[in-house]
Amino acid sequence: MNKPMELTKQLENSNTSSFSPANLERMLAYATDRSIAAGSHLFWEGDISDKLFYIKNGRVKLTKSTDEGKELILYMYQAGDIIGQADLFSGTRLGFTAEALEDTEVSVIDHKDLELIICQHCDFAIDFMKWMGTHHRLTQTKVRDLMLYGKPGALCSTLIRLSNTYGEPHNEDGSILINKKITHTDLSNMIGATRESVNRMLSDLRKKETIEYEHGMIIVHDLEALQEVCHCELCPKEICRI
Amino acid sequence: MNKPMELTKQLENSNTSSFSPANLERMLAYATDRSIAAGSHLFWEGDISDKLFYIKNGRVKLTKSTDEGKELILYMYQAGDIIGQADLFSGTRLGFTAEALEDTEVSVIDHKDLELIICQHCDFAIDFMKWMGTHHRLTQTKVRDLMLYGKPGALCSTLIRLSNTYGEPHNEDGSILINKKITHTDLSNMIGATRESVNRMLSDLRKKETIEYEHGMIIVHDLEALQEVCHCELCPKEICRI
DNA sequence: ATCATAATGTGATATTTTTCACAATCAATT
DNA sequence: AATTGATTGTGAAAAATATCACATTATGAT
Numbered sequence: 001m002n003k004p005m006e007l008t009k010q011l012e013n014s015n016t017s018s019f020s021p022a023n024l025e026r027m028l029a030y031a032t033d034r035s036i037a038a039g040s041h042l043f044w045e046g047d048i049s050d051k052l053f054y055i056k057n058g059r060v061k062l063t064k065s066t067d068e069g070k071e072l073i074l075y076m077y078q079a080g081d082i083i084g085q086a087d088l089f090s091g092t093r094l095g096f097t098a099e100a101l102e103d104t105e106v107s108v109i110d111h112k113d114l115e116l117i118i119c120q121h122c123d124f125a126i127d128f129m130k131w132m133g134t135h136h137r138l139t140q141t142k143v144r145d146l147m148l149y150g151k152p153g154a155l156c157s158t159l160i161r162l163s164n165t166y167g168e169p170h171n172e173d174g175s176i177l178i179n180k181k182i183t184h185t186d187l188s189n190m191i192g193a194t195r196e197s198v199n200r201m202l203s204d205l206r207k208k209e210t211i212e213y214e215h216g217m218i219i220v221h222d223l224e225a226l227q228e229v230c231h232c233e234l235c236p237k238e239i240c241r242i
Numbered sequence: 243m244n245k246p247m248e249l250t251k252q253l254e255n256s257n258t259s260s261f262s263p264a265n266l267e268r269m270l271a272y273a274t275d276r277s278i279a280a281g282s283h284l285f286w287e288g289d290i291s292d293k294l295f296y297i298k299n300g301r302v303k304l305t306k307s308t309d310e311g312k313e314l315i316l317y318m319y320q321a322g323d324i325i326g327q328a329d330l331f332s333g334t335r336l337g338f339t340a341e342a343l344e345d346t347e348v349s350v351i352d353h354k355d356l357e358l359i360i361c362q363h364c365d366f367a368i369d370f371m372k373w374m375g376t377h378h379r380l381t382q383t384k385v386r387d388l389m390l391y392g393k394p395g396a397l398c399s400t401l402i403r404l405s406n407t408y409g410e411p412h413n414e415d416g417s418i419l420i421n422k423k424i425t426h427t428d429l430s431n432m433i434g435a436t437r438e439s440v441n442r443m444l445s446d447l448r449k450k451e452t453i454e455y456e457h458g459m460i461i462v463h464d465l466e467a468l469q470e471v472c473h474c475e476l477c478p479k480e481i482c483r484i
Numbered sequence: 485a486t487c488a489t490a491a492t493g494t495g496a497t498a499t500t501t502t503t504c505a506c507a508a509t510c511a512a513t514t
Numbered sequence: 515a516a517t518t519g520a521t522t523g524t525g526a527a528a529a530a531t532a533t534c535a536c537a538t539t540a541t542g543a544t
Contacts, residue, residue, distance in 0.1 A: 018331075064386050066473065072389055074382065086379050089260075089372035092478060095383060115368060122361035129360075129371060130331035136378045137328050140316065141337060143385055144306050147314055147434035151531070183491065192389035194532055199493060216491090216540075231308065236334060393501070425521065436502055441523060458510080458521090 016080050017238060018130040026117050026124055028054060031107030036060075042083070042098035042106065049087035049094045050111040055079050058104025062096045063189070071189045075138075076101065076165070076242040085132050088114075137239045146191060149230050154191035155201050157230035158242070159211070163220050165241045176220040190242075258322050259480055260372040268359050268366055270296060273349030278302075284325070284340035284348065291329035291336045292353040297321050300346025304338045305431070313431045317380075318343065318407070318484045327374050330356075379481045388433060391472050396433035397443050399472035400484070401453070405462050407483045418462040432484075 016024065031054060036042050042053060042060055053060075055077055062075045062083065074096060077083050087094050088111060118125045145157035162178045170177040188198045202218075205211045210225040211218050220226065227234070234240075258266065273296060278284050284295060284302055295302075299321045307313040316338060319325050329336050330353060360367045387399035405418045412419040430440045444460075447453045452467040453460050462468065469476075476482075 064390070066390060070390065072386060074385065086375050086382060089368065089375050090379065092379075092481075095379065095386075095475075095477070115364075118367050118371075119364035122357075122364070122367070125360050125364070125367040125371075126331065126357060129367075129374065132371065132374045132378070133328050133331050136374070136381060137332065137334075137337065139378060139381045139385065140328060143316065143381065143388070144314060144337075146385070146389060148306070148308060148312065184493095185491080195492085196494085196533080197531060200531095203493075233337075235337070239334075426523095427521080437522085438503080438524085439501060442501095445523075 016082055016131065018134060019127045020123070023121070023124045023127045026121060027052075027109055027114070028107055030113035030117070031109045034106050034108055036100040036104045036106065038100050038102050038104075040100050042100060042104075043094055045094050045097045047094045049084065049090065049092070051084060052088060052109040052111070052114060053083040053098075054107040054109065055081050055083070056105040056107060058106075059101040060098050060104055060106075061101055062098050064096050072192060073186065073190045074142075078165070082131070085135060134238050137235075138241065141235055141239055145230055151191060151193045151197055152201055153230040154193070155187065155198060156205075156226040157232070158187060158190050159218065159220060160223070160226050160230070160232060161240055161242045162218070163223065164237045167220070170219050173221075174223075176223065177214070178218045178220065181216050182218070258324055258373065260376060261369045262365070265363070265366045265369045268363060269294075269351055269356070270349055272355035272359070273351045276348050276350055278342040278346045278348065280342050280344050280346075282342050284342060284346075285336055287336050287339045289336045291326065291332065291334065293326060294330060294351040294353070294356060295325040295340075296349040296351065297323050297325070298347040298349060300348075301343040302340050302346055302348075303343055304340050306338050314434060315428065315431045316384075320407070324373070327377060376480050379477075380483065383477055383481055387472055393433060393435045393439055394443055395472040396435070397429065397440060398447075398468040399474070400429060400432050401460065401462060402465065402468050402472070402474060403482055403484045404460070405465065406479045409462070412461050415463075416465075418465065419456070420460045420462065423458050424460070 019027075033056070036058070038058075043049075043051075045064070057079045059079075060077045060081075060083060061073050062077070063071050063073050065071045083098060083106075114128075118128065146154045149157075159178070162180070162182065163176045166178050166180040167176040168179045169175075184198045184202065185195050187202075188195045191198070202211065205225075206213070208222075208225065210222045211220050213219070226232070261269075275298070278300070280300075285291075285293075287306070297319055302319045302323075302325060303315050304317045304319070304325065305313050305315050325340060325348075356370075360370065388396045391399075401420070404420045404422070404424065408420050408422040409418040410421050411417075426437050426440045426444070429444075430437045433440070444453065447467075448455070450464075450467065452464045453462050455461070468474070
């Protein structure tokens with residue numbers, strides 16, 4: 001059963017904000033818990049998809065990797081997020097792999113239980129659909145961002161999304177600290193570029209003082225400059241995230 | 243009210259195959275009809291999103307266009323398809339524009355009516371979610387295809403999707419006729435490349451006899467060759483479509 | 485503090501993709 | 515059959531991005 005603190009945490013999390021506390025609780029009442037060590041996998045592509053995962057704490061990335069060792073990072077999830085909707089009801093196999101970035105605890109909800117709740121509480125069904133739609137919009141805006149303004153556009157949009165997801169006010173001048181260590185390799189896998197290209201683009205942004213490094217993390221000094229590069233449309237934060 | 247013929251058509255259509263005939267009928271019972279001339283718009287990005295559109299006949303593309311005149315074609319919908327789920331319950335504004343490619347008739351279902359059906363028939367809710375999930379997978383696999391194997395990979399994946407959507411057996415040797423005229427400009431807007439690049443890549447494919455032109459349409463002679471370029475994973479057709 | 489490993493930085497070069505500037509072809513009208 | 519506009523084809527040059535091959539700098543464990 002979920003404690004009040006977790007509910008509070010989820011309410012602050014944009015990805016699941018479509019769920020009312022009551023509805024989140026309904027879902028979690030059926031869940032069983034599971035721990036995944038950093039680097040271990042929650043599921044692999046090709047697995048059967050009949051579960052939903054609620055992250056209690058930790059972080060998980062959803063990826064697609066190729067034979068040649070390339071990796072595409074589609075999403076990064078954190079406490080309060082739910083993983084697994086797109087494949088849930090299809091009966092097909094999963095197309096992506098989920099790997100824990102940190103030690104992670106999840107609550108696992110079975111497809112069957114979910115159907116039960118949906119049939120008992122139609123406002124839950126509505127909340128669930130709202131959440132599915134929001135997540136789909138996240139994916140659609142990502143396609144836009146990755147395709148439309150070259151690699152610099154893709155990178156800047158990703159930095160904005162990281163700011164929305166992990167950002168903290170840095171000092172009074174409005175700078176934002178992206179309070180998570182993200183390697184250049186990770187960034188390159190998020191935008192389908194090489195590490196070297198990312199490195200050079202970030203150097204350019206540093207030269208222009210759009211961003212800065214501190215303790216291996218990125219501080220965004222000039223958000224508007226980033227927004228300009230990717231022609232940012234100022235989507236709501238539950239959509240403009242990693 | 244929908245005629246039997248339309249129901250038959252929808253059952254053949256992969257995008258809405260998640261709906262049982264009864265559930266499709268439930269939804270269409272609330273719909274009002276609307277005609278859109280070829281080239282006119284069903285909706286614009288920035289509009290409020292509180293409607294769902296069922297295509298009775300004709301074709302509609304969903305696009306995002308930039309100030310510089312670039313256009314990204316995200317989806318092309320046809321008879322039996324439903325448009326609008328991702329934005330539906332969010333209350334936010336639409337992120338994409340829908341334009342009729344041919345004279346099109348749609349049935350318009352209001353958000354409010356949909357909620358009503360969801361609360362009355364939970365199997366409808368399940369079908370609806372199944373459909374939302376499938377559509378989301380379409381988008382996710384598209385990200386993969388567009389990002390992972392360069393422009394040639396993006397183009398070949400698009401040709402495969404077109405084959406699944408508009409393909410007809412061409413003769414006994416297993417060739418597929420993509421039975422719709424798609425300009426190189428359209429193709430370039432689907433994969434985020436220039437018309438010229440698309441032209442050159444198609445020329446290469448013709449040289450290798452992977453494809454051929456006939457009456458301005460494309461015949462795919464060697465589907466496997468296309469699959470190889472984009473490392474095709476043979477996704478089901480309701481996901482591998484345009 | 486030292487060592488080992490991971491992460492970052494950078495030049496030189498190759499490859500991919502775009503841009504520009506037309507020519508050639510096709511398809512629908514007059 | 516001639517004309518017009520849209521579409522397709524192509525070369526040459528520029529720009530964007532990737533590749534390769536290291537040097538440098540952090541980070542964490544001993």
